[in-house]
Amino acid sequence: MSPRWRNAALLLLALAVGAAAVVWFLRSFERVPEQITLPAYGEPTYNPLFALREALRKDGVSAQSRRQLDLPAMALQPHDTVLMLEDPRQLTRPQVDALLDWVQGGGHLLLQVPAAGDDRPDSPATLLGRLGILPSEVPARCQPWQVAAQERHQEFCSGTRFNLAGSRRIELHWGDGLDDTLAYARLRYGIGRVDVLADMDFLRNGNGATGGLRDIPHRDLARLLLAPNYGKGTVHLVYAVQAPSLWKMVLQRGWPVWLPLLLAMLAWLWARSQRFGALLPSPREERRSLLEHVRASGEHLHRYGKTPLLYDAVRQAFLARLRRRAPLAAALTGDAQAHAIAEHLQWPLARVQSALQLPASQDDTALRERIRLLIQMRNQL
Secondary structure (H helix, E strand, O other), X not given: OOHHHHHHHHHHHHHHHHHHHHHHHHHHOOOOOOOOOOOOOXXXXXXXXXXXXXXXXXXXXXXXXXXXXXXXXXXXXXXXXXXXXXXXXXXXXXXXXXXXXXXXXXXXXXXXXXXXXXXXXXXXOOHHHHHOEEEOOOOOOOEEEOOOOOOOXXXXXXXXXXXXXXXXXXXEEEOOOOOOOEOEEEEEEOOEEEEEEOOOHHHOOOEOOEOHHHOHHHHHHHHHHOOOOOOOOOEEEEOOOOOOOHHHHHHHHOHHHHHHHHHHHHHHHHHHOOOOOOOOOOOOOOOOOHHHHHHHHHHHHHHOOOHHHHHHHHHHHHHHHHHHHOHHHHHOOHHHHHHHHHHXXXXXXXXXXXXXXXXXXXXXXXXXXXXXXXXXXXXXO
16 A cells, blocks of 8 residues: 555544544533532622622612721611621720610611620620620520421521510510520610610521522511611611731732742742851951061070071072072082172172171171071072
C-alpha cells in the first residue's frame, strides 16, 4: 500500500472512532438543568434582618435597616416600629428615656431578652429594669407553634426566658405553664406597646432553601408580632452586628497574599544575615607595627650586651644587596673590597673602611654611626 492510501485509511479510522465516541456520549448522557443555591454575598452576610426588611418592602411597608440605634437619624414617629437585636442594656440613660417616651406616645418596640448571669448590670435604670423584665436562669425550653396546614414548629428553643416584676399591663403572654417564666410577652406602655421575646432567631435570614422567613409559620409569627403598627409607619430594624476589624479580616481572608510575602521576606532576611556568630563582625584587635617589633628587639639585644648582633645584621643586609648590585666588589675581601665599594659609591675610602669595621661593644655612639653609614651605603647601591 502506498503512503498516500495508508494515510487516508488512518484518517478514516480516526474519524470513525471519533464519530462512535460522540454517538456514545449523546446516548449515555442527558443535559439536565439543576438549581444550586449560591452562598450569600453583600449585605445579607452582615445584616441578619435583611430578609425581613425585603419581605416588608415587598408587602408595601416602609422598612429601614440600621446597625445601631440612632434616634436623631431615625426621627421616630408615633406609629413607627423599632425591632432591636442588640442587648438593651447597652443603651444609655438618655436613649432609654427617649425610647420610652416615644413608646408612650404610640410607638411599638420589640426587644430580645439577653442571657442572664453575664457581667452586664441589670440595674433599674436600664431599659429592662424600667419595664420590669427580669432575665431568668431557667434553662431554655421550646414553645410549640402550630399553623394550619403546616408542620408543627418549635420556637424560642435557644432563648432566655424571663419574668415580669410588679404590676404591668400585660396584653399578651406566652409560656408553657411549667413555671412563671415566659418566652414572649406584650406590654402596654402608655398608648404604645413593648414586645419582649426570648429570642428572634426565626426573624433572621434563613440558611439555604429553608429556615428564617422562608418557613410559613415563621412568617405568620412575624406578622403577628408586627401587627400593632403594621402598615401605619416605618419599621426600623436595628441589627447591631459588630463589624470585624480590618486586621482580623486581613488575617482570616488575606493569608493567601500576606503569608507568601512574609515567607519571602524571612527568606531574604536569612540570606542577607550572617550564618553564624553575631550580626556584626568582631572588632579587630590592636596590632603593633613591624617597626615597633624591630625596635623592641634591638633594645632588648642592646640591653643584654648583644650589640654586635645588631651591627652584623645591618652589615649582612648591606652585603646581600652588594652581591646583587656590584658582584665584583662583593667577591673581593679586605682593603680591595673597601676600595671597590668606595669607587662604586664615590665615597671617601676612610669612611667606607669605618663603616665596615665592628665598633667596640660599649661604644654606643660608634655603633649608631656605623649602622647609619651601612644603611646609607645600602640605599645608594
